[in-house]
Amino acid sequence: MGLPELLDEIRACRACAGELPHEPRPVVFLRRQVRLLICGQAPGRRVHESGLPFTDASGDRLRQWMGVDSETFYGRPEIGVAAMAFCFPGTNPKGGDYPPPPRCAKLWRAPLLEHLPKVELTLLVGGYAQAWALGDRAKANMTETVRAWRDYAPDYLPLPHPSWRNTGWLKRNPWFEAEVTPYLRQRVREILCG
Numbered sequence: 001m002g003l004p005e006l007l008d009e010i011r012a013c014r015a016c017a018g019e020l021p022h023e024p025r026p027v028v029f030l031r032r033q034v035r036l037l038i039c040g041q042a043p044g045r046r047v048h049e050s051g052l053p054f055t056d057a058s059g060d061r062l063r064q065w066m067g068v069d070s071e072t073f074y075g076r077p078e079i080g081v082a083a084m085a086f087c088f089p090g091t092n093p094k095g096g097d098y099p100p101p102p103r104c105a106k107l108w109r110a111p112l113l114e115h116l117p118k119v120e121l122t123l124l125v126g127g128y129a130q131a132w133a134l135g136d137r138a139k140a141n142m143t144e145t146v147r148a149w150r151d152y153a154p155d156y157l158p159l160p161h162p163s164w165r166n167t168g169w170l171k172r173n174p175w176f177e178a179e180v181t182p183y184l185r186q187r188v189r190e191i192l193c194g
Helices: 003-012 045-050 057-066 070-075 102-114 127-137 142-147 164-172 175-193
Strands: 036-039 079-081 121-125 156-159
Touching (some): 057 070, 142 175
Parallel strands (some): 036 079, 036 121
């Protein structure tokens, strides 16, 4: 099975149909040429509605960190998005979205990564993606993992989630935009120009 067939299977997946508060709509955005893989947590409500990843304020902030515009983000085949879970998990009444259901990563992560041999850099967006990809190498929490970003380079770059909910975190941790985003922009330029 090739990547197009695997993506068709992922988009047709209904493994969580009885557990989600809505009809599943797996969102994955990849092409064979992916060299920069963005691994987030799960689509939000707006992404569920649009069917395209990061079509929200989080995407605007992520693109700013990367130093690219929407046309580059969606138009360049070197950039791909495959979250830990492909379907919107629903909104928690206490605030924010529910965490990504682990079933999705168990079903699809390994076969998907096997079809992406050209990936040079994976952005691990949020604690769930960091814990899954880094395993025992992840630090005690997301802040410590992101602070130790050099330990995971050049293959991985842990990032906080670009949600507006993390605006306070960004203000409390100015080192992120002073140290990590310049590195990220440089890597993105190298991948897109190389």
